[in-house]
Amino acid sequence: MQQRDVTLLMVIVVLTSLAAWVVWPGNSGLHIHFGPINVDRDIQVHRGLDLQGGMQVVLEADVPDGQQVDAAAILAAKVIVENRVNGLGVTEPLVQLASSNRIVVELPGIKDPEQAIRTLRQTGLLEFVDAGGTFLPAGTIVKTSFQEGGEFGIETPTLAPTATNTPLATATLTPTATLVLTPTEPISPTTTIETEPTPAPTPRTRVFRTVITGKHLEVAQVGQDEYGRPQINFQLTEEGGEIFAAYTSANVGSYLAIAMDGEVISCPRIETPITERAGRITGDFTLEDARNIVIQLRYGALPVPLKIVQNRTVGPTLGQDSITKSTRAGIIGVVIVLLFMLVYYRLHGLVADAALIVYALVSFALFKLIPVTLTLPGVAGFLFSVGAAVDANILIFERMKEELRQGKRFSSAIQAGFRRAWTSIRDSNLSTLIICAILYWFGSNFGATIVKGFAVTLFLGVLVSMFTAITVTRTLIRLLYAIGGENARDSKWLIGL
Amino acid sequence: MTDIVGKRYWFFALSALVILVGLIGMIISASRFGSPLRLSIDFTGGALMELTFEQPVTPEKIRQIFGDRGYGDTTVQTTSDERTVVIRSKELQEGEKAIIQAELTNEFGPLTELRFEQMGPTIGREVTRSATIAISAAALVIMGFIIFAWRKVPHAFRYGVCASAATLHDVLVTMGAFSILGLLFGWEADALFLTAILTITGYSVQDTIVVFDRIRENIPKRRGEPYELIVNRSILETVHRSLATQLNAIFILVAILFFGGSTIRQFVATLLIGLVSGTYSSIFTAVPLLVIWEKGELGGFFRRLFGRSRAAP
Numbered sequence: 001m002q003q004r005d006v007t008l009l010m011v012i013v014v015l016t017s018l019a020a021w022v023v024w025p026g027n028s029g030l031h032i033h034f035g036p037i038n039v040d041r042d043i044q045v046h047r048g049l050d051l052q053g054g055m056q057v058v059l060e061a062d063v064p065d066g067q068q069v070d071a072a073a074i075l076a077a078k079v080i081v082e083n084r085v086n087g088l089g090v091t092e093p094l095v096q097l098a099s100s101n102r103i104v105v106e107l108p109g110i111k112d113p114e115q116a117i118r119t120l121r122q123t124g125l126l127e128f129v130d131a132g133g134t135f136l137p138a139g140t141i142v143k144t145s146f147q148e149g150g151e152f153g154i155e156t157p158t159l160a161p162t163a164t165n166t167p168l169a170t171a172t173l174t175p176t177a178t179l180v181l182t183p184t185e186p187i188s189p190t191t192t193i194e195t196e197p198t199p200a201p202t203p204r205t206r207v208f209r210t211v212i213t214g215k216h217l218e219v220a221q222v223g224q225d226e227y228g229r230p231q232i233n234f235q236l237t238e239e240g241g242e243i244f245a246a247y248t249s250a251n252v253g254s255y256l257a258i259a260m261d262g263e264v265i266s267c268p269r270i271e272t273p274i275t276e277r278a279g280r281i282t283g284d285f286t287l288e289d290a291r292n293i294v295i296q297l298r299y300g301a302l303p304v305p306l307k308i309v310q311n312r313t314v315g316p317t318l319g320q321d322s323i324t325k326s327t328r329a330g331i332i333g334v335v336i337v338l339l340f341m342l343v344y345y346r347l348h349g350l351v352a353d354a355a356l357i358v359y360a361l362v363s364f365a366l367f368k369l370i371p372v373t374l375t376l377p378g379v380a381g382f383l384f385s386v387g388a389a390v391d392a393n394i395l396i397f398e399r400m401k402e403e404l405r406q407g408k409r410f411s412s413a414i415q416a417g418f419r420r421a422w423t424s425i426r427d428s429n430l431s432t433l434i435i436c437a438i439l440y441w442f443g444s445n446f447g448a449t450i451v452k453g454f455a456v457t458l459f460l461g462v463l464v465s466m467f468t469a470i471t472v473t474r475t476l477i478r479l480l481y482a483i484g485g486e487n488a489r490d491s492k493w494l495i496g497l
Numbered sequence: 498m499t500d501i502v503g504k505r506y507w508f509f510a511l512s513a514l515v516i517l518v519g520l521i522g523m524i525i526s527a528s529r530f531g532s533p534l535r536l537s538i539d540f541t542g543g544a545l546m547e548l549t550f551e552q553p554v555t556p557e558k559i560r561q562i563f564g565d566r567g568y569g570d571t572t573v574q575t576t577s578d579e580r581t582v583v584i585r586s587k588e589l590q591e592g593e594k595a596i597i598q599a600e601l602t603n604e605f606g607p608l609t610e611l612r613f614e615q616m617g618p619t620i621g622r623e624v625t626r627s628a629t630i631a632i633s634a635a636a637l638v639i640m641g642f643i644i645f646a647w648r649k650v651p652h653a654f655r656y657g658v659c660a661s662a663a664t665l666h667d668v669l670v671t672m673g674a675f676s677i678l679g680l681l682f683g684w685e686a687d688a689l690f691l692t693a694i695l696t697i698t699g700y701s702v703q704d705t706i707v708v709f710d711r712i713r714e715n716i717p718k719r720r721g722e723p724y725e726l727i728v729n730r731s732i733l734e735t736v737h738r739s740l741a742t743q744l745n746a747i748f749i750l751v752a753i754l755f756f757g758g759s760t761i762r763q764f765v766a767t768l769l770i771g772l773v774s775g776t777y778s779s780i781f782t783a784v785p786l787l788v789i790w791e792k793g794e795l796g797g798f799f800r801r802l803f804g805r806s807r808a809a810p
Contacts, residue, residue, distance in 0.1 A: 050760070058620070060617075060619075060620075113613075114594075114595065307617075308615075308617070309616070309617035309619065309620045310614075310615065310616050310617065310620055311613065311614065311615040311616075312612070312613070312614045312615075313610070313612060313613040313614070314611070314612045315609060315610050315611045315612060317609065317611065318547075318611045318612055318760070321758060322758035322760060322761075325756060325757050325758040326753065326757045326758055326761075328756050328757075329752045329753040329755070329756035329757035330749075330752070330753070330757075332752040332756055333748055333749035333750075333751075333752030333753060334749065336748040336749075336752065337745045337748050337749060340744065340745060340748065341745075344741065376758065376760060376761050377689060377692060377761060377764060380753060380757075380761055380764065380765060380768075381696075383749050383753060384696070384746070384749065384750070384768070386749060387742070387745050387746035387749050387750075388703075388746075390742065390745045390746075391703075391738075391742040391745070394738050394741045394742055394745075395707070395738055398735075398737055398738045398741075402734070420714070423710055424706070424707050424710045424711075427646050427706050427710060428702075428703035428704070428706040428707055428710075429703070430642065431639050431642060431643075431699055431702040431703055431706060432699040432700070432703055434635070434638055434639060434642065434699075435635055435639075435695050435696065435698060435699035436699075438631050438634055438635050438638070438695065439631070439692060439695055439696075441631070442627055442628070442631045442691070443688075445623075445627055450688060450689060450692075451688055451689075451691070451692050454692050454696075455692075458696070
């Protein structure tokens, strides 16, 4: 038995050192490049909004009461909101669906919450933009004629005057039309679309010509080309079809950038004139890409209007203040507990303290690794679970004391103590775990990450505490008595009898 | 051996007294605010803003500014000092927040927004409904769990029910205390309060289970002893552990209460009240209930209670 205990002790020491390394604030992170395993992660504490400062909003589909929200529509809305959030430049934003008609958005560390809200709710603008001979990679921000002045369509005077409601088309015969098919650009005769790495110019100052907008798009769907690769089929409205026919006839070989809210999402090249209102986009994209593009094509605007039903903003000063104060409070509390255990249980208390320190390190390391987002109640939950961890040790010691009072030998007292205490520990902690599960469900339905954070930290804390009680405490006690032998029994005071 | 179970009616009386005081608080609250506890915007909807200025401010003026823009029902409270205020109002329409903050800056100088929360009314209702479901689910699941885990013991059903009764006792005590604190200090129940209640539920059951576990172990060991004796012995055997654990938890919570940030102070205080009640109820409520059930005293108790009042002229 002693050999096994020593081995376990080694394992515990290694585990604790690893945990301590993870917990250490300045650690370098996880960088493993070994064969197929490629891990590159920074290990830091993930702070919740109330500790970092930031904003959380819950958007709800704004439909008349009782009307069901189409699942596809809310999913599409989420994707669109997510794109906009990504454009805000926030590190680690979060966009999630919460229940069937709500989207939760979290923006940690955002500087201008008001602006962010406006951005999220704006309706999307889809444009097909004449990029001429320039391939614009996805993500390029472009200024377009429609954005600048509401102008679209083609500007060549050969435009057949069919479009009765595009009076702007004629008004664009201004010499300031900066969109020019730069003749020096070589138009390579390849027939693939979208995979050409021609360098993009700086589209920032150019104002691109909007050919048609999302209003002119009737249908968009994912299909397959003759090789089985994904392609996007689309169909335009009558008006759109006419403009498009004229445009593509005059511009075979040019690039046509598709932009959403001014950002290019795709840039296919025109192969042949599209005169029947229906066309397709083929290229080197995955099914996933195709689907995403189709979503954005179909739902140029948000498919459902969104209203804000919940808004929580925490300023950064409050967040920092909370961290400092709760760290201090936590340390004070834990130190008092350590001292108390030492005084009340003496030798066993020392063992409990060691186990507690291991417990705290391992728990916190888990929080950093998984990662678990720490909120202020989450920190409170962690500290509370320290109390629960102590409880397991206390249960074990009280049992052991009873066995020893009855005169049993140490080895059997230890064994009996642990065995009898385990049922108590297991059943009582199980009820806490159940409560945590319920709290987690409650929290996720409302984007109340505060509640969720508490549930997760308490849950993990209880689990780890059960583990450390059984392994760490038991190993240390066994070793202690194996070394000290029955001599310790004479010093009744030391073992707290 | 100290007889705890024998004095059970004293302990019931103590519990009844505490709960009664809490109930009175809740009734007063209900008549004043329409619900037994002051509710925060998490449940009612509305807006909450915490601002800090560079100079002391007058709540009256702030209220007036809000009122002028059409938000009449606004409460303004100073918190830590004269410069920080917590403002609760109806939901602010779009753009209103910026306008109001501009006016406040005009009046009092530069301000910093510490936090801002706004809830639509429907979410508030849903939170209330979910909260009820959560609590009921927790109670049922735990009762079922205990009945299952104690199935080898005769009358396992009783253990489940008594444990739940003890938990209900704790919830009532905590709610009552919170309601009184709400009347005195303006404390409001929010999502965190619900979290505290559920945690207290978990903790109370945890504590009760430890005692019940001991009873479960002692019953086969001490056949022939009257139930009352076994149970009393079980309490005494576990009391050291109960006190030690509670003390440790209290140390930590008190440390957070005094040294931690202000935003979770209410949460921690609620946990503390529930903690103390939880330990008390495991020993002095759950177990005595088992005894009176076993001895069939419940019917006799009520008969005596009503019989006495009927006998009085």
